[in-house]
Amino acid sequence: MSAEQKLRELGLTLPSGSAPAANYANAARSGNLLFIAGKAPLPENGKMPKGKLGREYTTADGYRFARSAALDLIAVARTELGSLDRVARIVEVQGILNATDYFEEHPQVLNGCSDLLVEIFGERGIHARSVLGANSLRGGVPLVIKATLEILPD
Amino acid sequence: MSAEQKLRELGLTLPSGSAPAANYANAARSGNLLFIAGKAPLPENGKMPKGKLGREYTTADGYRFARSAALDLIAVARTELGSLDRVARIVEVQGILNATDYFEEHPQVLNGCSDLLVEIFGERGIHARSVLGANSLRGGVPLVIKATLEILPD
Amino acid sequence: MSAEQKLRELGLTLPSGSAPAANYANAARSGNLLFIAGKAPLPENGKMPKGKLGREYTTADGYRFARSAALDLIAVARTELGSLDRVARIVEVQGILNATDYFEEHPQVLNGCSDLLVEIFGERGIHARSVLGANSLRGGVPLVIKATLEILPD
Numbered sequence: 001m002s003a004e005q006k007l008r009e010l011g012l013t014l015p016s017g018s019a020p021a022a023n024y025a026n027a028a029r030s031g032n033l034l035f036i037a038g039k040a041p042l043p044e045n046g047k048m049p050k051g052k053l054g055r056e057y058t059t060a061d062g063y064r065f066a067r068s069a070a071l072d073l074i075a076v077a078r079t080e081l082g083s084l085d086r087v088a089r090i091v092e093v094q095g096i097l098n099a100t101d102y103f104e105e106h107p108q109v110l111n112g113c114s115d116l117l118v119e120i121f122g123e124r125g126i127h128a129r130s131v132l133g134a135n136s137l138r139g140g141v142p143l144v145i146k147a148t149l150e151i152l153p154d
Numbered sequence: 155m156s157a158e159q160k161l162r163e164l165g166l167t168l169p170s171g172s173a174p175a176a177n178y179a180n181a182a183r184s185g186n187l188l189f190i191a192g193k194a195p196l197p198e199n200g201k202m203p204k205g206k207l208g209r210e211y212t213t214a215d216g217y218r219f220a221r222s223a224a225l226d227l228i229a230v231a232r233t234e235l236g237s238l239d240r241v242a243r244i245v246e247v248q249g250i251l252n253a254t255d256y257f258e259e260h261p262q263v264l265n266g267c268s269d270l271l272v273e274i275f276g277e278r279g280i281h282a283r284s285v286l287g288a289n290s291l292r293g294g295v296p297l298v299i300k301a302t303l304e305i306l307p308d
Numbered sequence: 309m310s311a312e313q314k315l316r317e318l319g320l321t322l323p324s325g326s327a328p329a330a331n332y333a334n335a336a337r338s339g340n341l342l343f344i345a346g347k348a349p350l351p352e353n354g355k356m357p358k359g360k361l362g363r364e365y366t367t368a369d370g371y372r373f374a375r376s377a378a379l380d381l382i383a384v385a386r387t388e389l390g391s392l393d394r395v396a397r398i399v400e401v402q403g404i405l406n407a408t409d410y411f412e413e414h415p416q417v418l419n420g421c422s423d424l425l426v427e428i429f430g431e432r433g434i435h436a437r438s439v440l441g442a443n444s445l446r447g448g449v450p451l452v453i454k455a456t457l458e459i460l461p462d
Contacts, residue, residue: 023265028243030243032338035245038285038286089336090336091343096284126336130404131452134288135287136256138259144286146248148343177434179436184456288441290408
Protein backbone atom coordinates (compact mmCIF):
# COMPACT_ATOMS: atom_id res chain seq x y z
CA MET A 1 0.00 0.00 0.00
CA SER A 2 1.36 3.41 -0.90
CA ALA A 3 2.02 6.04 1.74
CA GLU A 4 -0.75 8.25 0.36
CA GLN A 5 -3.22 5.34 0.48
CA LYS A 6 -2.10 4.47 3.99
CA LEU A 7 -2.60 8.05 5.12
CA ARG A 8 -6.19 7.95 3.84
CA GLU A 9 -6.78 4.55 5.42
CA LEU A 10 -5.58 5.87 8.78
CA GLY A 11 -7.96 8.82 8.37
CA LEU A 12 -5.13 11.24 8.99
CA THR A 13 -5.37 14.78 7.71
CA LEU A 14 -2.10 16.57 7.19
CA PRO A 15 -1.77 20.10 8.52
CA SER A 16 -0.89 22.80 6.03
CA GLY A 17 2.73 22.69 7.23
CA SER A 18 4.02 25.33 9.61
CA ALA A 19 5.86 28.16 7.92
CA PRO A 20 9.51 28.96 8.58
CA ALA A 21 9.72 32.05 10.77
CA ALA A 22 12.82 33.58 9.25
CA ASN A 23 15.45 33.44 6.53
CA TYR A 24 15.36 29.69 6.10
CA ALA A 25 13.30 27.00 4.41
CA ASN A 26 11.12 24.17 5.62
CA ALA A 27 13.21 21.80 3.55
CA ALA A 28 16.30 21.77 1.36
CA ARG A 29 17.07 19.13 -1.22
CA SER A 30 20.48 17.89 -2.26
CA GLY A 31 20.51 15.09 -4.80
CA ASN A 32 18.16 12.42 -3.49
CA LEU A 33 18.24 13.69 0.09
CA LEU A 34 15.62 16.01 1.52
CA PHE A 35 16.60 17.76 4.77
CA ILE A 36 13.59 18.97 6.75
CA ALA A 37 13.83 21.74 9.34
CA GLY A 38 13.18 21.06 13.02
CA LYS A 39 9.43 20.90 13.70
CA ALA A 40 7.54 21.40 16.98
CA PRO A 41 4.17 19.83 17.83
CA LEU A 42 1.16 21.43 16.17
CA PRO A 43 -1.04 23.73 18.25
CA GLU A 44 -3.65 22.04 20.48
CA ASN A 45 -6.93 23.89 20.95
CA GLY A 46 -5.37 26.80 19.13
CA LYS A 47 -2.39 27.11 21.48
CA MET A 48 1.21 25.98 21.07
CA PRO A 49 2.14 23.50 23.82
CA LYS A 50 4.66 24.99 26.23
CA GLY A 51 6.51 23.20 29.02
CA LYS A 52 9.00 20.53 29.94
CA LEU A 53 8.73 16.76 29.80
CA GLY A 54 9.00 15.52 33.37
CA ARG A 55 7.41 18.69 34.77
CA GLU A 56 4.43 20.15 32.88
CA TYR A 57 4.13 17.11 30.63
CA THR A 58 4.20 13.33 31.05
CA THR A 59 5.85 10.81 28.78
CA ALA A 60 2.42 10.03 27.30
CA ASP A 61 1.99 13.73 26.48
CA GLY A 62 5.42 13.62 24.87
CA TYR A 63 4.46 10.63 22.73
CA ARG A 64 1.43 12.60 21.47
CA PHE A 65 3.59 15.67 20.78
CA ALA A 66 6.17 13.59 18.88
CA ARG A 67 3.39 12.15 16.72
CA SER A 68 2.12 15.66 16.11
CA ALA A 69 5.55 16.98 15.11
CA ALA A 70 5.91 13.98 12.79
CA LEU A 71 2.65 14.97 11.09
CA ASP A 72 4.13 18.40 10.44
CA LEU A 73 7.34 16.85 9.05
CA ILE A 74 5.22 14.69 6.74
CA ALA A 75 3.16 17.69 5.68
CA VAL A 76 6.35 19.51 4.74
CA ALA A 77 7.53 16.49 2.76
CA ARG A 78 4.27 16.35 0.81
CA THR A 79 4.37 20.07 0.08
CA GLU A 80 7.93 19.75 -1.18
CA LEU A 81 7.44 16.56 -3.19
CA GLY A 82 3.81 16.78 -4.30
CA SER A 83 3.13 13.24 -3.07
CA LEU A 84 4.39 11.11 -0.19
CA ASP A 85 4.76 8.28 -2.67
CA ARG A 86 7.97 9.95 -3.81
CA VAL A 87 9.60 9.13 -0.45
CA ALA A 88 12.06 6.28 -0.89
CA ARG A 89 13.06 6.09 2.76
CA ILE A 90 12.99 7.99 6.00
CA VAL A 91 16.73 8.02 6.60
CA GLU A 92 17.36 9.82 9.86
CA VAL A 93 15.39 11.42 12.67
CA GLN A 94 16.69 13.49 15.58
CA GLY A 95 14.43 14.23 18.51
CA ILE A 96 15.25 17.13 20.80
CA LEU A 97 13.18 17.09 23.98
CA ASN A 98 12.66 20.03 26.31
CA ALA A 99 13.05 17.99 29.48
CA THR A 100 13.99 18.25 33.12
CA ASP A 101 17.47 17.25 34.28
CA TYR A 102 16.08 13.97 35.58
CA PHE A 103 14.00 12.88 32.60
CA GLU A 104 14.99 9.44 31.27
CA GLU A 105 12.17 8.32 28.96
CA HIS A 106 13.38 9.96 25.77
CA PRO A 107 12.92 6.84 23.62
CA GLN A 108 9.30 6.36 24.69
CA VAL A 109 8.60 9.96 23.67
CA LEU A 110 10.31 9.78 20.29
CA ASN A 111 8.40 6.56 19.57
CA GLY A 112 5.40 8.79 18.89
CA CYS A 113 7.25 9.99 15.79
CA SER A 114 8.81 6.67 14.80
CA ASP A 115 5.55 4.75 15.15
CA LEU A 116 3.68 7.17 12.89
CA LEU A 117 6.42 7.07 10.26
CA VAL A 118 6.29 3.28 10.17
CA GLU A 119 2.46 3.27 10.13
CA ILE A 120 2.46 5.48 7.07
CA PHE A 121 5.59 4.42 5.20
CA GLY A 122 5.95 0.77 6.30
CA GLU A 123 9.47 -0.60 5.77
CA ARG A 124 10.42 2.68 4.12
CA GLY A 125 9.62 4.46 7.36
CA ILE A 126 12.26 2.66 9.46
CA HIS A 127 15.02 5.16 10.19
CA ALA A 128 18.19 5.68 12.19
CA ARG A 129 17.52 8.01 15.08
CA SER A 130 18.97 9.85 18.06
CA VAL A 131 17.30 11.69 20.90
CA LEU A 132 18.49 14.09 23.56
CA GLY A 133 17.24 16.29 26.35
CA ALA A 134 17.62 20.04 25.76
CA ASN A 135 17.22 22.41 28.68
CA SER A 136 15.38 24.96 26.53
CA LEU A 137 13.70 25.21 23.15
CA ARG A 138 12.19 28.03 21.09
CA GLY A 139 9.08 29.45 22.71
CA GLY A 140 9.27 26.77 25.38
CA VAL A 141 7.85 24.04 23.13
CA PRO A 142 8.19 20.54 24.61
CA LEU A 143 10.06 19.06 21.63
CA VAL A 144 11.45 19.62 18.16
CA ILE A 145 12.14 16.87 15.63
CA LYS A 146 14.16 17.10 12.45
CA ALA A 147 14.38 14.52 9.69
CA THR A 148 16.30 13.55 6.57
CA LEU A 149 14.50 11.67 3.79
CA GLU A 150 15.63 9.93 0.66
CA ILE A 151 13.44 10.59 -2.32
CA LEU A 152 12.92 8.49 -5.42
CA PRO A 153 14.80 9.70 -8.50
CA ASP A 154 12.74 12.02 -10.69
CA MET B 155 26.27 38.27 -8.16
CA SER B 156 28.64 35.53 -7.05
CA ALA B 157 29.21 34.75 -3.37
CA GLU B 158 32.82 35.93 -3.58
CA GLN B 159 31.71 39.23 -5.18
CA LYS B 160 29.01 39.64 -2.57
CA LEU B 161 31.51 39.08 0.24
CA ARG B 162 33.69 41.87 -1.17
CA GLU B 163 30.68 44.15 -1.63
CA LEU B 164 29.69 43.61 1.99
CA GLY B 165 33.25 44.47 3.02
CA LEU B 166 33.49 41.25 5.01
CA THR B 167 36.88 39.75 5.72
CA LEU B 168 36.91 36.05 6.44
CA PRO B 169 38.88 34.86 9.43
CA SER B 170 41.62 32.33 8.77
CA GLY B 171 39.29 29.57 9.97
CA SER B 172 39.69 28.13 13.46
CA ALA B 173 41.71 24.93 13.61
CA PRO B 174 40.29 21.65 14.85
CA ALA B 175 41.62 20.97 18.35
CA ALA B 176 41.98 17.22 18.06
CA ASN B 177 41.79 14.13 15.88
CA TYR B 178 39.15 15.49 13.56
CA ALA B 179 38.79 17.80 10.58
CA ASN B 180 37.14 21.14 9.98
CA ALA B 181 35.23 19.56 7.13
CA ALA B 182 34.66 16.22 5.48
CA ARG B 183 33.37 15.76 1.95
CA SER B 184 31.25 12.92 0.67
CA GLY B 185 30.15 13.16 -2.93
CA ASN B 186 28.66 16.63 -3.38
CA LEU B 187 28.06 17.15 0.33
CA LEU B 188 30.49 19.01 2.59
CA PHE B 189 29.97 18.48 6.31
CA ILE B 190 31.48 21.27 8.42
CA ALA B 191 32.38 20.78 12.08
CA GLY B 192 30.60 22.73 14.82
CA LYS B 193 31.97 26.28 15.07
CA ALA B 194 31.84 28.74 17.96
CA PRO B 195 31.88 32.54 17.64
CA LEU B 196 35.25 34.08 16.85
CA PRO B 197 37.17 35.78 19.66
CA GLU B 198 36.15 39.36 20.49
CA ASN B 199 38.93 41.68 21.61
CA GLY B 200 41.22 38.67 21.69
CA LYS B 201 39.03 36.67 24.07
CA MET B 202 36.62 33.81 23.39
CA PRO B 203 33.10 34.75 24.51
CA LYS B 204 32.00 32.70 27.52
CA GLY B 205 28.57 32.60 29.09
CA LYS B 206 24.94 31.69 28.67
CA LEU B 207 22.22 33.29 26.58
CA GLY B 208 19.62 34.60 28.99
CA ARG B 209 22.20 35.23 31.72
CA GLU B 210 25.55 36.73 30.64
CA TYR B 211 24.31 37.43 27.13
CA THR B 212 21.20 38.92 25.53
CA THR B 213 19.44 37.74 22.41
CA ALA B 214 21.12 40.61 20.52
CA ASP B 215 24.52 39.33 21.68
CA GLY B 216 23.49 35.89 20.50
CA TYR B 217 22.57 37.21 17.06
CA ARG B 218 26.06 38.74 16.81
CA PHE B 219 27.67 35.49 17.96
CA ALA B 220 25.68 33.44 15.44
CA ARG B 221 26.82 35.77 12.66
CA SER B 222 30.39 35.39 13.87
CA ALA B 223 30.20 31.57 13.94
CA ALA B 224 28.72 31.68 10.44
CA LEU B 225 31.74 33.67 9.27
CA ASP B 226 33.95 30.88 10.61
CA LEU B 227 31.83 28.23 8.83
CA ILE B 228 32.17 30.20 5.60
CA ALA B 229 35.91 30.57 6.12
CA VAL B 230 36.20 26.80 6.48
CA ALA B 231 34.17 26.30 3.31
CA ARG B 232 36.44 28.63 1.35
CA THR B 233 39.56 26.93 2.66
CA GLU B 234 38.16 23.54 1.66
CA LEU B 235 36.83 24.57 -1.72
CA GLY B 236 39.20 27.33 -2.82
CA SER B 237 36.27 29.61 -3.65
CA LEU B 238 32.81 30.18 -2.23
CA ASP B 239 31.52 30.18 -5.78
CA ARG B 240 31.76 26.39 -5.66
CA VAL B 241 28.92 26.29 -3.10
CA ALA B 242 25.74 25.06 -4.80
CA ARG B 243 23.56 25.37 -1.72
CA ILE B 244 23.65 25.69 2.05
CA VAL B 245 21.63 22.59 2.82
CA GLU B 246 21.32 22.34 6.59
CA VAL B 247 22.30 24.31 9.67
CA GLN B 248 22.02 23.26 13.31
CA GLY B 249 22.41 25.85 16.03
CA ILE B 250 23.25 24.74 19.55
CA LEU B 251 22.84 27.52 22.09
CA ASN B 252 24.35 27.57 25.57
CA ALA B 253 21.24 28.95 27.25
CA THR B 254 19.43 29.11 30.54
CA ASP B 255 16.50 26.79 31.26
CA TYR B 256 14.10 29.65 30.58
CA PHE B 257 15.52 30.98 27.32
CA GLU B 258 12.99 31.01 24.46
CA GLU B 259 14.45 33.20 21.73
CA HIS B 260 16.50 30.56 19.92
CA PRO B 261 15.25 31.49 16.44
CA GLN B 262 16.14 35.16 16.87
CA VAL B 263 19.68 34.12 17.82
CA LEU B 264 20.18 31.68 14.95
CA ASN B 265 18.93 34.34 12.54
CA GLY B 266 22.37 35.92 12.91
CA CYS B 267 23.74 32.92 11.02
CA SER B 268 20.86 32.50 8.56
CA ASP B 269 20.79 36.18 7.63
CA LEU B 270 24.50 36.23 6.84
CA LEU B 271 24.25 33.08 4.73
CA VAL B 272 21.44 34.60 2.69
CA GLU B 273 23.26 37.94 2.37
CA ILE B 274 26.28 36.19 0.91
CA PHE B 275 24.77 33.28 -1.02
CA GLY B 276 21.34 34.66 -1.93
CA GLU B 277 18.84 31.94 -2.88
CA ARG B 278 21.60 29.38 -2.49
CA GLY B 279 21.97 30.37 1.15
CA ILE B 280 18.43 29.39 2.17
CA HIS B 281 18.72 26.23 4.28
CA ALA B 282 16.74 23.86 6.48
CA ARG B 283 17.63 24.45 10.11
CA SER B 284 17.07 23.38 13.70
CA VAL B 285 18.06 25.01 16.96
CA LEU B 286 18.20 23.86 20.55
CA GLY B 287 19.28 24.96 24.01
CA ALA B 288 22.23 23.05 25.45
CA ASN B 289 22.99 23.39 29.14
CA SER B 290 26.75 23.40 28.50
CA LEU B 291 29.19 23.76 25.63
CA ARG B 292 32.96 23.42 25.26
CA GLY B 293 34.84 26.10 27.14
CA GLY B 294 31.55 27.74 28.04
CA VAL B 295 31.08 29.32 24.60
CA PRO B 296 27.60 30.78 24.07
CA LEU B 297 26.84 28.80 20.91
CA VAL B 298 28.10 26.33 18.33
CA ILE B 299 26.75 26.00 14.79
CA LYS B 300 27.33 23.18 12.34
CA ALA B 301 26.43 23.14 8.66
CA THR B 302 26.10 20.86 5.65
CA LEU B 303 26.71 22.32 2.17
CA GLU B 304 26.18 21.03 -1.32
CA ILE B 305 29.00 21.80 -3.68
CA LEU B 306 28.97 22.12 -7.43
CA PRO B 307 30.31 19.08 -9.31
CA ASP B 308 34.03 19.38 -10.13
CA MET C 309 46.64 -1.58 6.64
CA SER C 310 42.94 -2.29 6.34
CA ALA C 311 40.50 -1.41 9.10
CA GLU C 312 39.78 -5.07 9.78
CA GLN C 313 43.52 -5.82 10.06
CA LYS C 314 43.99 -2.82 12.31
CA LEU C 315 41.17 -3.96 14.56
CA ARG C 316 42.87 -7.33 14.98
CA GLU C 317 46.27 -5.69 15.57
CA LEU C 318 44.76 -3.53 18.30
CA GLY C 319 43.30 -6.65 19.88
CA LEU C 320 39.84 -5.07 19.91
CA THR C 321 36.77 -7.26 19.98
CA LEU C 322 33.62 -5.67 18.67
CA PRO C 323 30.46 -6.05 20.74
CA SER C 324 27.51 -7.68 19.06
CA GLY C 325 25.97 -4.25 18.47
CA SER C 326 23.20 -3.01 20.73
CA ALA C 327 19.72 -3.54 19.36
CA PRO C 328 17.31 -0.69 18.60
CA ALA C 329 14.66 -0.58 21.32
CA ALA C 330 11.73 0.46 19.15
CA ASN C 331 10.41 1.13 15.66
CA TYR C 332 13.72 2.23 14.22
CA ALA C 333 16.95 0.78 12.85
CA ASN C 334 20.55 0.80 13.96
CA ALA C 335 21.47 2.20 10.58
CA ALA C 336 19.88 3.46 7.40
CA ARG C 337 21.64 3.71 4.08
CA SER C 338 21.03 6.25 1.35
CA GLY C 339 23.28 6.01 -1.67
CA ASN C 340 26.84 5.90 -0.36
CA LEU C 341 25.94 7.34 3.03
CA LEU C 342 25.25 5.18 6.09
CA PHE C 343 23.48 6.98 8.94
CA ILE C 344 24.01 5.23 12.29
CA ALA C 345 21.65 5.72 15.24
CA GLY C 346 22.82 7.38 18.45
CA LYS C 347 24.78 4.91 20.60
CA ALA C 348 25.48 4.98 24.34
CA PRO C 349 28.52 3.42 26.04
CA LEU C 350 28.44 -0.36 26.39
CA PRO C 351 27.62 -1.82 29.80
CA GLU C 352 30.50 -2.01 32.30
CA ASN C 353 30.47 -4.99 34.67
CA GLY C 354 27.06 -5.85 33.33
CA LYS C 355 25.54 -2.45 34.15
CA MET C 356 24.78 0.52 31.92
CA PRO C 357 26.70 3.59 33.11
CA LYS C 358 24.35 6.23 34.53
CA GLY C 359 25.24 9.75 35.59
CA LYS C 360 26.45 13.16 34.49
CA LEU C 361 29.86 14.30 33.36
CA GLY C 362 31.07 16.80 35.92
CA ARG C 363 29.15 15.13 38.74
CA GLU C 364 29.16 11.30 38.83
CA TYR C 365 31.81 11.07 36.12
CA THR C 366 35.12 12.76 35.32
CA THR C 367 36.39 13.81 31.92
CA ALA C 368 38.60 10.69 31.91
CA ASP C 369 35.52 8.54 32.49
CA GLY C 370 33.86 10.37 29.63
CA TYR C 371 36.79 9.64 27.32
CA ARG C 372 36.41 5.94 28.14
CA PHE C 373 32.64 6.09 27.55
CA ALA C 374 33.11 7.84 24.20
CA ARG C 375 35.55 5.14 23.12
CA SER C 376 33.05 2.52 24.20
CA ALA C 377 30.17 4.14 22.26
CA ALA C 378 32.47 4.34 19.23
CA LEU C 379 33.03 0.59 19.48
CA ASP C 380 29.28 0.11 19.32
CA LEU C 381 29.01 2.42 16.30
CA ILE C 382 31.75 0.42 14.59
CA ALA C 383 30.02 -2.85 15.48
CA VAL C 384 26.84 -1.57 13.85
CA ALA C 385 28.78 -0.55 10.74
CA ARG C 386 30.32 -4.01 10.45
CA THR C 387 26.96 -5.70 10.90
CA GLU C 388 25.46 -3.50 8.19
CA LEU C 389 28.34 -3.75 5.74
CA GLY C 390 29.80 -7.19 6.40
CA SER C 391 33.30 -5.75 6.69
CA LEU C 392 34.78 -2.47 7.96
CA ASP C 393 36.91 -2.41 4.83
CA ARG C 394 33.84 -1.17 2.98
CA VAL C 395 34.02 2.12 4.90
CA ALA C 396 35.32 4.85 2.60
CA ARG C 397 35.27 7.58 5.22
CA ILE C 398 33.86 8.50 8.60
CA VAL C 399 32.10 11.68 7.51
CA GLU C 400 30.46 13.18 10.58
CA VAL C 401 30.18 12.51 14.30
CA GLN C 402 27.97 14.24 16.84
CA GLY C 403 28.58 13.74 20.53
CA ILE C 404 25.83 14.48 23.00
CA LEU C 405 27.07 14.55 26.58
CA ASN C 406 24.89 14.27 29.68
CA ALA C 407 26.72 16.98 31.60
CA THR C 408 26.29 19.51 34.37
CA ASP C 409 25.59 23.16 33.58
CA TYR C 410 29.22 23.99 34.31
CA PHE C 411 30.97 21.26 32.32
CA GLU C 412 33.42 22.61 29.73
CA GLU C 413 35.58 19.67 28.63
CA HIS C 414 33.35 18.32 25.88
CA PRO C 415 36.14 18.03 23.31
CA GLN C 416 38.36 15.99 25.62
CA VAL C 417 35.47 13.57 26.15
CA LEU C 418 34.58 13.18 22.46
CA ASN C 419 38.26 12.56 21.71
CA GLY C 420 37.69 9.05 23.08
CA CYS C 421 35.54 8.41 20.02
CA SER C 422 37.63 10.35 17.51
CA ASP C 423 40.89 8.77 18.62
CA LEU C 424 39.50 5.24 18.23
CA LEU C 425 38.10 6.01 14.78
CA VAL C 426 41.48 7.29 13.62
CA GLU C 427 43.30 4.34 15.21
CA ILE C 428 41.15 1.92 13.28
CA PHE C 429 40.46 3.74 10.02
CA GLY C 430 43.57 5.96 9.73
CA GLU C 431 43.07 8.90 7.34
CA ARG C 432 39.61 7.54 6.52
CA GLY C 433 38.66 7.94 10.16
CA ILE C 434 39.14 11.73 10.26
CA HIS C 435 35.68 13.30 10.46
CA ALA C 436 33.85 16.59 10.96
CA ARG C 437 32.34 16.68 14.42
CA SER C 438 30.23 18.65 16.87
CA VAL C 439 29.62 18.15 20.57
CA LEU C 440 27.13 19.55 23.06
CA GLY C 441 25.98 19.21 26.63
CA ALA C 442 22.49 17.78 27.09
CA ASN C 443 20.80 18.11 30.45
CA SER C 444 19.29 14.62 30.18
CA LEU C 445 19.64 11.47 28.10
CA ARG C 446 17.74 8.18 27.86
CA GLY C 447 18.11 6.09 30.99
CA GLY C 448 20.54 8.64 32.39
CA VAL C 449 23.45 7.41 30.24
CA PRO C 450 26.47 9.76 30.29
CA LEU C 451 26.66 10.20 26.53
CA VAL C 452 25.26 9.26 23.14
CA ILE C 453 27.16 9.51 19.85
CA LYS C 454 25.77 9.33 16.34
CA ALA C 455 27.74 9.02 13.12
CA THR C 456 27.44 9.25 9.35
CA LEU C 457 29.76 7.14 7.19
CA GLU C 458 30.53 7.04 3.50
CA ILE C 459 30.78 3.56 2.10
CA LEU C 460 32.65 2.34 -0.95
CA PRO C 461 30.47 1.74 -4.02
CA ASP C 462 29.28 -1.88 -4.27
